[in-house]
Amino acid sequence: MNSDQVILDKINKIMQLVIVSSEFNTAYKGILLCAEKNKTYAQPFGCLLLAKGGLGKTTLCQTIVKKHPPTYRIEEGFKKSIVPVFYIEVPSPATVKSVASCMLNALHDPAPFSGSTAQMNHKLVALLKVCETRLIFMDEFHHLFDLQTSTKRMNTVVCNWIKTLVNETGICFCLVGLPEFESLLKIDSQLARRFSQTFKLNQLRVTKIDEPGTLHSFLHQISLNIEKYLHIKFEPSLTSQLLALQIYIATNGHHAYLMLLLENCLFQVMKKDNYTITIEEFIKAWDDGITSYVSKTKSNPFRLDMTSISSKIRNI
Structure with missing residues (x-):
C-alpha cells in the first residue's frame, strides 16, 4: 500500500492546479489592465478584489505573482533586482511601519524592519522605482479598520499614507478582502477614487x-x-x-x-x-x-x- 506521505504529495499536486472560471479570467485580465493603465495615465489606477473566504482571492493573486516572477538584470556592472509584482498581507494591527516593512521585505531589502517611519518610507519609494514594481497586492485590507468599535473606524493614518504612496509611485495597488468592507473603504472619497475598479469572485x-x-x-x-x-x-x-x-x-x-x-x-x-x-x-x-x-x-x-x-x- 502507498505510504501516507506519498499519497499526500500526489494529492497536493492536484490541489495546486488552478481551476479557471469566467470570473477568475475577468478579474485576472482586469487587474493586469489596471497596472498597464498606470504606465500611461497621470491619474493612478487601483482596484479591489473582493470575495468571501475560500473563493479563490489568494489563488488569483498568487497566479498573477507567479506569472510575473522576480528577475535580475545587469546594469553598469551591477546586479539589479526586478520585482514587477508582489503580494503582502496587511498586518494586524496595521501601522505605517508594519505595512512598509512588509513591502520592504517583499522587495528583498536586507533590513526591512530598521529605521524611522520617514526613513522606511523614503527607502520604500526608492526601492519600488529601482525594482520597477508595477502591481502590489495588499490582502486582508480589513486590517485598515478598527474592528473593535461598533463604528468600524478607518485607520486614517495608514490609509492616508497609502494614498500618498500611490501618488508618489504611480503603482497599481490591488486591495484584497471581504465584500462587506468595500462600503467602509469608499467612505473616504479620495481613497475610493484611487480604487475605483472592483472585481468579485462568487460562490x-x-x-x-x-x-x-x-x-x-x-x-x-x-x-x-x-x-x-x-x-x-x-x-x-x-x-x-x-x-x-x-x-x-x-x-x-x-x-x-x-x-x-x-x-x-x-x-x-x-x-x-x-x-x-x-x-x-x-x-x-x-x-x-x-x-x-x-x-x-x-x-x-x-x-x-x-x-x-x-x-x-x-x-x-
Whole structure:
C-alpha cells in the first residue's frame, strides 16, 4: 500500500492546479489592465478584489505573482533586482511601519524592519522605482479598520499614507478582502477614487436543477485533472446531475470546501490502492465533518435522492 506521505504529495499536486472560471479570467485580465493603465495615465489606477473566504482571492493573486516572477538584470556592472509584482498581507494591527516593512521585505531589502517611519518610507519609494514594481497586492485590507468599535473606524493614518504612496509611485495597488468592507473603504472619497475598479469572485452556482451553472464547468475541469494525473475516475461521473447537486448542497458552492471534500475522497481510495471514487467516499467525507461549516443541510446530502435534493434546492 502507498505510504501516507506519498499519497499526500500526489494529492497536493492536484490541489495546486488552478481551476479557471469566467470570473477568475475577468478579474485576472482586469487587474493586469489596471497596472498597464498606470504606465500611461497621470491619474493612478487601483482596484479591489473582493470575495468571501475560500473563493479563490489568494489563488488569483498568487497566479498573477507567479506569472510575473522576480528577475535580475545587469546594469553598469551591477546586479539589479526586478520585482514587477508582489503580494503582502496587511498586518494586524496595521501601522505605517508594519505595512512598509512588509513591502520592504517583499522587495528583498536586507533590513526591512530598521529605521524611522520617514526613513522606511523614503527607502520604500526608492526601492519600488529601482525594482520597477508595477502591481502590489495588499490582502486582508480589513486590517485598515478598527474592528473593535461598533463604528468600524478607518485607520486614517495608514490609509492616508497609502494614498500618498500611490501618488508618489504611480503603482497599481490591488486591495484584497471581504465584500462587506468595500462600503467602509469608499467612505473616504479620495481613497475610493484611487480604487475605483472592483472585481468579485462568487460562490459556484447552479442555475436550475438541470443546469448546474458555474459549478458544472468547475467540476468538469477537476475531474479531468484527477483522471489525467492520478488515473482515478468517479462513478457516477463528478458532473452527473445528482452528484453535482449533492456537492453543491454539501459545500454551498465554496471552492475551498469543495476541494477539501475531494481531497478526503482521494485519500480514502488511494489508501486502498483503488482507482474509483464512489458515492461511499463522499458519504464518509461528509460524515467526517469536512464541509459542516458551510453545508446547506444537517443531514448527509450524499444519502439523498433527486427528489429530496430538488426540494432543498427550491427552498434555498
